[in-house]
Amino acid sequence: MNQQFSIPTGLCLPIPDIEALIQGRTIAALPRIFIRPGQRFALYPADSSVSIKAWAKCELCQILDETKPLDILSKLTIWTPNILKEILQKQQYLFLAYLRVHQLPQLQEISVNPNIQEKLGKFVSLPNSLTVSEDKPILNDRTFAQRKHQLEKLEPPLNPELEELQSAIASLAISQPAAKQLDDDIKIFLGWSSNQPTNTLDLDLAWIQKIAKIGNSSDGHTFEKLVRRGLLKLGFTGSGLNPDATGGAGGMDFYTEQPYPIVGECKATKTEKVTDGTPAQLLKIGMNHLGKFQYDNSIKLIIAAGELNFYALRTATENQMNVISPETLQKLIELQTHYKNSINLLELKECLQQAPFGLAEDKLNTYINKVEQSIRLRSHIIQLVKNYLKNSGIESAGVESLHGAYFGSNPPQPIKTPEMHEILIELSSPLTGYLGRIKGSDWNSDRFYFLRDLPIN
Numbered sequence: 001m002n003q004q005f006s007i008p009t010g011l012c013l014p015i016p017d018i019e020a021l022i023q024g025r026t027i028a029a030l031p032r033i034f035i036r037p038g039q040r041f042a043l044y045p046a047d048s049s050v051s052i053k054a055w056a057k058c059e060l061c062q063i064l065d066e067t068k069p070l071d072i073l074s075k076l077t078i079w080t081p082n083i084l085k086e087i088l089q090k091q092q093y094l095f096l097a098y099l100r101v102h103q104l105p106q107l108q109e110i111s112v113n114p115n116i117q118e119k120l121g122k123f124v125s126l127p128n129s130l131t132v133s134e135d136k137p138i139l140n141d142r143t144f145a146q147r148k149h150q151l152e153k154l155e156p157p158l159n160p161e162l163e164e165l166q167s168a169i170a171s172l173a174i175s176q177p178a179a180k181q182l183d184d185d186i187k188i189f190l191g192w193s194s195n196q197p198t199n200t201l202d203l204d205l206a207w208i209q210k211i212a213k214i215g216n217s218s219d220g221h222t223f224e225k226l227v228r229r230g231l232l233k234l235g236f237t238g239s240g241l242n243p244d245a246t247g248g249a250g251g252m253d254f255y256t257e258q259p260y261p262i263v264g265e266c267k268a269t270k271t272e273k274v275t276d277g278t279p280a281q282l283l284k285i286g287m288n289h290l291g292k293f294q295y296d297n298s299i300k301l302i303i304a305a306g307e308l309n310f311y312a313l314r315t316a317t318e319n320q321m322n323v324i325s326p327e328t329l330q331k332l333i334e335l336q337t338h339y340k341n342s343i344n345l346l347e348l349k350e351c352l353q354q355a356p357f358g359l360a361e362d363k364l365n366t367y368i369n370k371v372e373q374s375i376r377l378r379s380h381i382i383q384l385v386k387n388y389l390k391n392s393g394i395e396s397a398g399v400e401s402l403h404g405a406y407f408g409s410n411p412p413q414p415i416k417t418p419e420m421h422e423i424l425i426e427l428s429s430p431l432t433g434y435l436g437r438i439k440g441s442d443w444n445s446d447r448f449y450f451l452r453d454l455p456i457n
Contacts, residue, residue, distance in 0.1 A: 010044030215326025317358030
């Protein structure tokens with residue numbers, strides 16, 4: 001744990017400025033006085049009811065005038081060009097303080113200063129000194145250094161459109177979990193947050209981890225509901241996937257419509273073998289409800305816990321039905337839950353359309369192993385970028401250098417330079433945000449930097 005020390009003063013700032021600092025959206029403040037680098041202080045909100053959430057250490061304080069490009073400074077901070085111009089008109093220069101912000105372990109309620117507006121941008125004495133430590137920085141060392149360098153050099157933001165998207169969804173993130181998840185992901189990608197993403201799917205894991213257990217019981221109705229719910233989790237949609245229904249549409253246990261049709265039957269059992277009635281029922285109900293053309297163009301899937309007898313296996317094989325266990329389905333859904341979008345449904349389609357039919361456990365497990373290997377490779381490359389930059393003392397690296405370092409890193413598999421570049425591009429996409437990318441004039445001059453880890457469970 002970091003050493004503790006006392007802070008007797010607070011810098012009085014507007015509440016939006018403090019919130020932006022705490023959220024990692026900015027590392028800068030505009031005090032009315034010059035702040036000595038190394039000085040520590042609480043972030044004191046200009047409000048009638050004062051709650052202190054964080055403290056800061058000044059890393060640098062610059063004096064800027066109208067010769068600086070205010071449009072770029074605006075894009076790198078939270079102030080519009082007009083606000084910056086107004087301040088310059090009043091005082092002819094700006095004090096731009098670079099702040100390393102740390103969260104307090106709990107809110108500190110303090111008494112209100114009666115002349116708070118007069119103190120805006122200046123230091124305020126605290127009624128009681130705060131005891132703080134440096135163990136909860138908003139941004140980690142590397143992220144803060146990158147942001148500080150960008151602001152010092154007044155380099156334009158790399159992803160202005162993504163910053164606009166974040167601003168647009170910020171209000172939705174307060175009440176909508178999906179929007180909050182996207183908001184958190186965008187902030188990590190932009191470098192506004194260095195927090196590791198929390199697993200928001202833990203609640204789903206509670207029922208996902210019951211699939212195999214219920215499938216190996218006599219509770220067929222609950223098993224059907226869990227299977228439909230699991231297919232929704234994988235990304236399938238359709239009216240035949242209502243997890244609350246007591247029976248499937250037209251008697252089918254489940255039916256997916258998008259991104260491609262799957263018609264299926266569930267068979268929960270404790271001990272008995274699966275008879276020919278299960279694949280025969282799938283054939284009969286599927287043909288009757290969908291018609292021959294639609295049925296023939298649908299993937300056929302049976303999820304059964306028990307062993308198939310001779311006739312059931314022959315019927316399933318000859319009619320191109322895939323038979324898998326509840327354990328394999330659970331494994332597939334758990335993988336998608338731990339690593340969002342790791343299951344490519346079109347690749348899964350190719351797997352299910354290929355022989356052998358009947359017992360399809362081996363080919364499904366081969367696909368699952370392929371996905372797990374792909375995740376391990378990407379996790380390794382992310383760590384490679386992180387360690388290479390740290391050991392080299394540089395902020396970004398090209399694909400040739402990283403490819404050279406890859407072969408000395410005990411790699412999980414050999415890859416060529418173009419393939420590594422494709423993976424680096426994928427990992428630096430706004431939808432993944434594990435790495436950042438500085439686009440070059442061609443693929444070989446792209447440079448990449450670390451944003452966040454991809455932990456392997």
